[in-house]
Amino acid sequence: xxLQNLSIRRKLILITMLTSSIALLLSSASFLIYDxxxxxxxxxxxxxxxxxxxxxxxxAAMAFKDEPAAxxxxxxxxxxxxxxxxxxxxxxxxxxxxYFRNDKTLPAFLPxxxxxxxxxxxxxxxxxxxxxxxxxxxxxxxxxQSDMRQWSTRAKRYASICLVFVLISGFLAFLxxxxxxxxxxxxxxxxxxxxxxxxxxxxxxxxxVKAYADEIGSLIDGFNTxxxxxxxxxxxLRGANEELQTRTRELEEEIxxxxxxxxxxxxxxxxxxxxxxxxxxxxxNMSHELRTPLxxxxxxxxxxxxxxxxxxxxxxxxxxxxxxxxxxxxxxxxNDVLDLSKIEAGKMSLHxxxxxxxxxxxxxxxxxxxxxEKNRNTLRVHLAEDVGMMQADITKVRxxxxxxxxxxxxxxxxxxxxxxxxxxxxxxxxxxxxxxxDTGIGISAKQKENxxxxxxQADTSIARKYGGTGLGLAITxxxxxxxxxxxxxxxxxxxxxxxxVHIPAQVKLEAVGPVQAEGDSDASDAIVEVRTGRDTILxxxxxxxxxxxxxxxxxxxxxxxxxxASGEEGLRLAKQVxxxxxxxxxxxxGCDGWSVLSKMKADSELSKIPVIMVTIVDxxxxxxxxxxxxxxxxxxxxxxLAVLIEKHRLNRFTTITRTNAVPVSRLSxxxxxxxxxxEVSGRESHDKNLTSRR
Amino acid sequence: xxxxxxxxxxxMNRDMLSRRLQRRGYSVVIAHDGEQALSLAATEIPDxxxxxxxLPVMDGCEVTRRLKADKKTRHIPVIALTAHALVTDxxxxxxxxxxxxxxxxxxxxxxxxxxxxxxxxxxxx
Numbered sequence: 001x002x003l004q005n006l007s008i009r010r011k012l013i014l015i016t017m018l019t020s021s022i023a024l025l026l027s028s029a030s031f032l033i034y035d036x037x038x039x040x041x042x043x044x045x046x047x048x049x050x051x052x053x054x055x056x057x058x059x060a061a062m063a064f065k066d067e068p069a070a071x072x073x074x075x076x077x078x079x080x081x082x083x084x085x086x087x088x089x090x091x092x093x094x095x096x097x098x099y100f101r102n103d104k105t106l107p108a109f110l111p112x113x114x115x116x117x118x119x120x121x122x123x124x125x126x127x128x129x130x131x132x133x134x135x136x137x138x139x140x141x142x143x144x145q146s147d148m149r150q151w152s153t154r155a156k157r158y159a160s161i162c163l164v165f166v167l168i169s170g171f172l173a174f175l176x177x178x179x180x181x182x183x184x185x186x187x188x189x190x191x192x193x194x195x196x197x198x199x200x201x202x203x204x205x206x207x208x209v210k211a212y213a214d215e216i217g218s219l220i221d222g223f224n225t226x227x228x229x230x231x232x233x234x235x236x237l238r239g240a241n242e243e244l245q246t247r248t249r250e251l252e253e254e255i256x257x258x259x260x261x262x263x264x265x266x267x268x269x270x271x272x273x274x275x276x277x278x279x280x281x282x283x284x285n286m287s288h289e290l291r292t293p294l295x296x297x298x299x300x301x302x303x304x305x306x307x308x309x310x311x312x313x314x315x316x317x318x319x320x321x322x323x324x325x326x327x328x329x330x331x332x333x334x335n336d337v338l339d340l341s342k343i344e345a346g347k348m349s350l351h352x353x354x355x356x357x358x359x360x361x362x363x364x365x366x367x368x369x370x371x372x373e374k375n376r377n378t379l380r381v382h383l384a385e386d387v388g389m390m391q392a393d394i395t396k397v398r399x400x401x402x403x404x405x406x407x408x409x410x411x412x413x414x415x416x417x418x419x420x421x422x423x424x425x426x427x428x429x430x431x432x433x434x435x436x437x438d439t440g441i442g443i444s445a446k447q448k449e450n451x452x453x454x455x456x457q458a459d460t461s462i463a464r465k466y467g468g469t470g471l472g473l474a475i476t477x478x479x480x481x482x483x484x485x486x487x488x489x490x491x492x493x494x495x496x497x498x499x500x501v502h503i504p505a506q507v508k509l510e511a512v513g514p515v516q517a518e519g520d521s522d523a524s525d526a527i528v529e530v531r532t533g534r535d536t537i538l539x540x541x542x543x544x545x546x547x548x549x550x551x552x553x554x555x556x557x558x559x560x561x562x563x564x565a566s567g568e569e570g571l572r573l574a575k576q577v578x579x580x581x582x583x584x585x586x587x588x589x590g591c592d593g594w595s596v597l598s599k600m601k602a603d604s605e606l607s608k609i610p611v612i613m614v615t616i617v618d619x620x621x622x623x624x625x626x627x628x629x630x631x632x633x634x635x636x637x638x639x640x641l642a643v644l645i646e647k648h649r650l651n652r653f654t655t656i657t658r659t660n661a662v663p664v665s666r667l668s669x670x671x672x673x674x675x676x677x678x679e680v681s682g683r684e685s686h687d688k689n690l691t692s693r694r
Numbered sequence: 695x696x697x698x699x700x701x702x703x704x705x706m707n708r709d710m711l712s713r714r715l716q717r718r719g720y721s722v723v724i725a726h727d728g729e730q731a732l733s734l735a736a737t738e739i740p741d742x743x744x745x746x747x748x749l750p751v752m753d754g755c756e757v758t759r760r761l762k763a764d765k766k767t768r769h770i771p772v773i774a775l776t777a778h779a780l781v782t783d784x785x786x787x788x789x790x791x792x793x794x795x796x797x798x799x800x801x802x803x804x805x806x807x808x809x810x811x812x813x814x815x816x817x818x819x
Contacts, residue, residue, distance in 0.1 A: 295799035296706035302802060303714050331799060639794070639811075646788045 008185040016177030017170060024169050028162040036155055040148070044119050044126060047146050050080065051130035055142045058088060058097070059132050062139040067097050074099035082150055084125065087143040088132065096140055117141070124148065187216045191223060204231035283341040290334050298327040336471040343478045350482060351556075352507055354391045357421060357432065358383055364401050365419075371409040377417050377438075384422035390432050392507040396479040403472040404436040404499050412440030415496070423505060430505035431485075437498040443491040451489060452477035476501075483507045535649065536560040538579035540570035540596065541614070542588040546634075550583060550614075553638060557645055567591030571599055574606050581648050583641075584628070586615040594626060601627035610648050612641070695721045696813065699740035701731040701757065702775070703749050707798075711744070714802055720809075728752030732760055735767045742812055747776040747787055755790035762791035769819075771812040775800065 006014070054073060061069035074086045077099055086099040119128045130142040187210075194208040204227055210220045301324035308317045361381060372379050390397075401419075408417045420435040443451065452473050480487045485503035537559045539550045547563040554561045562577060564570045568591050574582060582600070586593035593615060600606040610629040613620075620631040630644050698720045702708040712722040723738050725731035728749050735743060743761070747754035754774060761767045774787035774795040787795050793812055796805050 291798050292704055292707065296704070296710055298799050299707065299710040299714065299802065303710060303717070306714075306717070327799075643788055643793070646785050649785065 008188055009181050012181035012185055013174065013177045016181070017173050020173040020177075021166065021170055024166050028166060032155075032158050032162060035158060036151065039151055039154055040126075043146070043148060043151055044128075047126060047128045047144055048119060048130070050077075050083075051128045051142050051144050054086065054144070055130045055132040058142070059134040059139055062088065062090075062096065062132050063134050070097035071099070073097075077144075080146075082146045082148065083144060084147045085143070085145040089141040089143065091138060091140055124152075183212070184216065187211045187220060191216075191220055195223070198227065204234050280341055283338060287334055287338050291331070294327055294331055294334070298324055298331070301327060333471075336475055339475055340471055340478070343475070343482070350393045350507070350509065351395065352391055352509070353394055354389050355394045357387050357390050360394060360398060361401070361419065361421065364398060364405065368402070368405050368409065371406055372417065375409060375413045375415075377409060377412050377415050380416060380418040382418065382420045384420075386423050387421050387432065390503070390505050390507075392483055392503055393479075396483065397503065400476045400479050400501060401434060401436070403476045404434075404501070407472060408436055408438035408440065408497070408499075412438040412496070415439035431502045432505050434501045434503070435498060436501075437496065439496040442493040442495050442497050443489065444493045448489060448491065452487070535580040536562055536577050537645070538570060538574055538577065538582045539563040540567060540582065540588075540593070541585040542566065543585070546585070546614075550636075553641070554583075554645065557642060559645070559649075567593065567596035570596055571606075574600065574609065575603075578605075579609060581645060582609055582611045583614045584611050586613065586617040586619075586623075594622070597623070597626045597628060612644055614641075695719070696742070697721045697723060697738065697740040698809070699723045699725060699731065699734055699738060699743045699770075701725045701728070701743065701749065701754065702746045703727060704746075707746075711800065718806060728754070728757040731757050735761055735770065736764070739766070740770060741816070742809060743770055743772045744809075745772050745774050745792065747774050747783060755786055755792075758787070758790040758792050769816070771816050773805075773808055773812060 003011075003014075054077065057076075058070045058073040061067070061073060070088050074088065074097055077083045077086050078101075081101075083099075084101050088096040088098070090096045117129045117131050119126060121127075124147060126146045126148050128142075128144045128146075130144070131138050132140045132142055187208075190211075191208050194206055197206055198204060207224050207227065208220045210217045210224075301320045305317060305320045305324065308320055361383065365379065365381060368379075405417065405419070415438060417436070417438045420433075420437070422433050424431050424433060477487055480501055480503065483503050484507065485501060487499065487501045489497060489499050491497035537554050539547055539554065539561060541547050541550065541563070542565050544565070547565070551561040551563050559580075562573060562579065564573055565588075567588055570582070570584070571591075584593045584596060588596075593613065597611060597613070600609070600611060607627070611627070612630045612632060613623040613628045614632045614634060614636055615623075616634045618633055620633075623631045629648070632641060632644075696719075698715055700708065700712055700715070700722055702711065702724075703726055708724060708726075712724055715722045723734055723740055725734050728751060731743070731745070734740075745754045745758055749757070754776075758772050758774070761770065761772065771793040772791065774784075774790075774792040775798055776783045776787060776795065784795055793815075794808050796808055
């Protein structure tokens with residue numbers, strides 16, 4: 001374990017011990033050195049003093065050349081254990097007398113001749129040279145050599161004592177630091193424990209205890225503050241969580257409530273739809289029940305009329321005509337009711353075609369002539385010069401004007417009825433405006449409120465006086481709406497009324513996204529009409545005239561028509577559009593009808609689409625062998641084609657439930673071909689018998 | 695003389711239509727219901743059948759299907775007559791094998807045109 005990773009406690013002890021030991025050692029060493037130096041100095045002085053004494057004592061012996069006396073004097077040094085050697089040199093440098101502590105062995109380093117006076121350290125020895133003088137005359141030189149035994153003994157003793165003290169003080173330092181380190185490490189360890197407890201048990205209520213107001217104290221304060229914050233947030237979070245759960249529960253309840261409400265609504269919707277269906281069925285049945293006796297009434301009166309022309313009187317004929325016309329009127333009323341129920345059920349279709357407005361007006365005026373003359377009214381028609389063609393559902397436009405004009409005729413006596421037609425542009429769109437003005441009984445402000453509502457006539461008394469179902473204006477209004485137009489009325493009671501109808505010059509069906517024949521070099525050759533909610537029939541024929549005729553004819557049957565001029569293009573579009581039926585010519589440039597047919601029947605995606613061959617080639621067995629459903633030879637028998645198409649449609653129809661999807665798109669080049677059929681919903685085709693009336 | 699089988703359950707319509715057809719020079723055989731229609735068609739072999747679709751017991755569609763399934767009567771053109779204005783009835787009738795249809799109340803001129811066309815077509819076959 002490296003030093004850095006030691007615990008705080010150990011670090012503190014270690015630091016304390018190291019510091020104190022170093023200090024102790026340094027101070028001991030300095031004392032020791034000082035003492036030894038001064039002791040040596042003392043020894044030197046001592047030895048010098050002895051040299052002076054001995055020199056003085058031996059001066060006489062030297063002077064008298066009395067060697068034994070000198071030797072005896074030197075021998076006195078025996079008491080000094082540390083004197084290793086003492087030598088007296090004569091002035092000529094010759095050894096005069098000597099003393100050696102160990103007689104047997106002479107010190108090897110004994111100088112052979114005298115040297116300068118003074119002291120010097122030679123190795124382990126201290127040497128003193130002293131001049132022996134008598135009355136100022138130098139008699140010789142004394143040499144003393146000490147082995148400083150006292151000094152080394154003292155040094156050893158000192159060192160031992162120091163060591164013992166260092167050890168003792170080190171031990172004490174260890175004891176003290178072990179006790180005192182707790183002052184620092186204790187709070188830190190406590191803090192650590194607290195921290196561990198918090199993180200282990202996520203218990204944010206625990207607090208570290210602050211022991212002292214030092215840095216660790218502030219650290220603990222900080223830690224506690226932090227804990228409080230966390231605890232606070234934890235509590236807040238828990239609160240928020242609970243709140244959230246409560247809200248979630250509430251939301252879930254709310255959702256289940258709503259779901260329940262939704263279920264109830266759905267149930268109600270279902271009930272309403274059921275009721276609506278029941279109503280529609282009832283109306284259909286009623287119309288059947290009403291039509292059956294009407295059938296007899298109209299039929300018999302017509303028959304009698306025919307017979308009466310030959311035999312009976314004019315009066316009888318006229319009476320029969322009245323019965324017949326009343327019957328037809330009743331039929332028209334029934335048709336109105338049926339129309340309205342169809343509009344309400346969203347089943348009313350629009351059959352757009354381009355027609356001449358003036359021609360249509362002329363036709364209406366002719367038909368209405370008897371009604372106009374009945375009350376001796378005058379009719380004025382004014383067509384603006386710029387009024388030409390329009391694209392709309394001619395039957396419905398005709399009926400709108402019919403209704404308005406017959407109302408005008410009905411409620412005007414000896415007055416003037418005028419029809420004004422002009423064209424205008426609003427918001428980038430061309431509009432045709434039809435205004436029917438009369439000088440009749442007029443409509444009050446109150447009556448206006450319910451004017452366009454079903455079954456409400458301006459006044460119930462009117463029904464008695466003028467007849468009618470009160471459906472005319474409602475149907476008119478719905479028809480106008482159907483063509484995205486608008487209708488308005490201005491009237492003063494007693495002065496007359498003026499109805500204004502605006503219809504787009506080009507009635508459009510809400511486009512849902514045109515599908516175009518891509519990559520077709522000749523755009524006019526590929527006519528693509530796709531409307532949602534309708535089935536598509538693909539016509540493959542290289543003859544433009546046939547394509548045009550087929551597209552008109554098949555379009556009338558209530559289908560989208562897609563025409564292409566080549567077999568290759570036909571195959572490509574068939575995959576793209578998945579028509580419900582394909583009509584196929586045989587003789588075509590490039591890929592002929594036989595190979596197109598074979599490819600279709602070999603393709604799993606297309607093999608189920610029925611193919612009707614329409615060709616001048618009389619080879620029915622080959623066509624049927626290749627998988628064609630039917631084989632028609634040109635010129636085409638339209639009725640037969642219609643029947644075949646109906647049959648194929650029914651096969652699909654039985655599997656399709658009616659949707660309320662609102663329509664409808666048309667697009668691209670269709671309008672070039674004059675007529676465009678579109679229905680609002682369902683796949684019902686219009687019924688000529690219903691829409692031609694009066 | 696061209697023979698027409700009129701299948702119609704409503705007495706007044708039956709009477710009226712048959713008289714008018716006779717006035718036009720057709721010979722008319724009358725059936726009140728589907729079963730009678732089937733047996734009369736088999737015995738009389740008319741040139742054309744006018745078939746009311748809403749018949750009691752066996753409806754016109756079913757009768758037509760049976761007629762078209764029978765070798766003896768298959769060739770006889772059938773014109774459906776229906777009071778129902780809905781296209782589904784028309785499709786049903788056509789799918790049952792009717793050659794044409796008309797709605798009631800009958801517009802006699804239109805109906806006689808259809809009869810005429812059907813007969814021509816039959817001759818052409």
